[in-house]
Amino acid sequence: MEIWTLDHPQHGRLELRQGFDAEFLAGDPGWPQPEADDAVDGSAESAPARAGERPPLDAPLRDRVRARVKNPPLRLQVRIDGEVTGRYPRTGVGEVRLKNPKTEEDGFSTLESHPASSLRRLRVQSNALGDILSVQFREGSSVVEFDPPPGSRGARRQAAMESSSVKRIFYPLMGGLGKAGGAILVLVLFPLLAKLLPDWQVNLPEFRLPRIHLPVPTMPQIHLPVPRLPAWEIDVPPLPGWLRTVLEYDEVWKPVLLGLVLGVVAVRNHRRSERQKAAWAAERAAADGAHPDQPPTPTAVSEASSSSRKPSSTSRS
Template identity: 40%
Template sequence: MEKWALNHPELGLIELQAGYDSDFLELDPTWPEQPKENEEIIPVTAESGMKERFSALFSNPAIRARILLNGKVLHRLSTINSARYLLQDSVKEDKLTVEDAGLDRSKPHLKVTSNIFNDVLEVEFRQGSEIVLFDPPAGSRGAKRREAMESSTLKRVGYPILAGLGKGGWAIAVIILAPFVSRFVKWLLSFLPDFDISLPSLPALPQIHLPTPSLPQIDLPTPSFNIDINLPELPGWVVLMLDYSKIWVPIAIGIVVGLLALRNYKKSEATKRAWQEKHPAKAPVRASAAAGNDAVRQREKQAAEDVREEE
C-alpha cells in the first residue's frame, strides 16, 4: 500500500492511502468488496517499464484510495482520478469530482494529481491561497518524479510544462499527423477498384405554379459612406501566430502550468518553514508516513476487533 502523509499543525495528520482490495480489507473488513479468488496482482514499481505498467493496468484489479484525517476516513475512492477532495467530517463513497465546481476552495481540501496508470504523482493541501505539498512515500512513482524535479530547475519547470501540453497536446498531434494520415488513407484507397454505380432516375415530380402578388416598389435613398482607414500591416510573426494558434496556444498553456507549479513549490516550502517556526514544539511538518500510518493501522485493527466482539 502506498501512503502519503502530512502533519498539519492545526488539523492534525492528513493521509492518502492507495492500494488494492486486499490491502484495505486488512484495515477495514467492511470495505471494499471481497477480492476474487486466486486474484493475481502483477507487481509494479517506480522502476517498471512501460510494457509492465500497461500490462498491469489491464490485468491488475482497480487501485482504490482512502483519505483520512487523524485516523478517520473522510473519502473512499473506487479509482484514483485527478480531483479535489474536501477535508470535511463525513464519509464520501466514490464521490469523484474533477476540479469540483461546488467545492469551497477557501476551506481545507486536498488536490490529487494522478496519471493514466492510476499512480498518485502529487498531493497538495490547499486552503485559500495556502499550498503545501505532501512528501511522496519512498519508492513510489511520485517520489521518483519529485527526485527528478529537484535534480534541476529545468526539470522542475519542464515536467509540469509537459503535463500542461498533455491537456492540449491532441491538437498538436492532429495538426502534425493529419497530412501523414491523409496520405496513408489515399495510398490505401489507390488499391481499391473503381466502381461506377448508376442509380435509376426517379420520376419527375409535378410542378405547381402559384400566382405571386405584385407589391408596390418603394425606392428609398440609401446613404453612402466612403471611409478609407489605412491600418498598419500586421508583422509577419503576428500573422504566423494567428495562422498556427492551435499549436502555440497549448504550448503557452503548458508554460503557464509549469510556472504555476514552480510558484506553488516555493509557496509550499515557505509555508512549511512558517509552520515549524510557529509550532516548534509539535511534531515535524514532514511526517513520517510509516510511523503515522502504523499508529492509524493499530487503531483501525482495534476498532475492527471491537466490532467483531460486539457481533
C-alpha cells in the same frame, strides 16, 4: 500501499492512501466490498480479497501496462489523524473536498465539485497507469504539497523536479505536448492518407430549401457625423508558412501553451508550499521551546500561533 502525508497544524495528520483491496481490508474491515463478478458461487461474502503487485520503478513501459491490466483497480482512502474520512473506488479522482470530522458533522468527503470544496480540498494528479504524481492540500488561497512515500514514482518525480527549475517547468510542458500529440498526429497522417486513398468523386443531387419571403419593416435611418481618422499604412512583413499553419490549427499550440502555464504555476505553488511548511516548522519550534517536556500537538501549535498574534493571551498545550 502508498501513503502520502501532510502534518497540518489545524487539521492534524492528513493521509491519502493508495492500494489494492487486500491492503485496505487489513486496516479497514468491510471496505472495499467485493464485486459480484469476483464472488465465489455467486456469493459476494465469499469473494477473496483482490491483491495486486506494483511493478518496480525501473520497469519498462510494456511491463507497467501489463501490470495495470492484470492488477485489480487501485483505490484511494483519506484519513485525518488515523480516522477514515473518505473512500474512493478508483484512482482517477482529480479533486475531492476534505471535511474534518472533529469540527464538522459529516466527516466523509465526496467526489468532484461541491459548495464546500472551494474552501478545503485535495487535488490529486495521476497518470494514465494509476500512479499518483502529486497531492496538494488547498484551503482558500493556500497551497501545500503532500510528502510522497519513499521509493514511489511520485517521490522520484518530485526529486527530479526539485533538482532544477527547468525540470519543474519541463514536466508539465511535456503533459501539454502529450495532449497535443493527437492533433499533431492527425495533421501528419491525414495528408498521407489523402495521397494514398483514391480520388473518388460522388455527384450528389442538389437540394434547395424553399425560401419564404416575409415583410420586413423599414426602419428610419439616422445619419450622424462620424470623424474621419487618417489612414496609416504600416508595412508588416509576411508571416512564415510554418507559423501560419500553427496559428491556423489552434488545437496544436493551445495545449502547449497550457502546459507552459501549468509549469509556471507549479513552480509558484511549490515555492508557496515550501514557505508554508517553513512557517509551520517555526511554529512547532516555538511550541517546543515553550514546553520542552511535552511534544507539540496540532492543537498546541495552533494555540501557540494564535497567542503570537494576540500578546495578551496565554498558550496552552
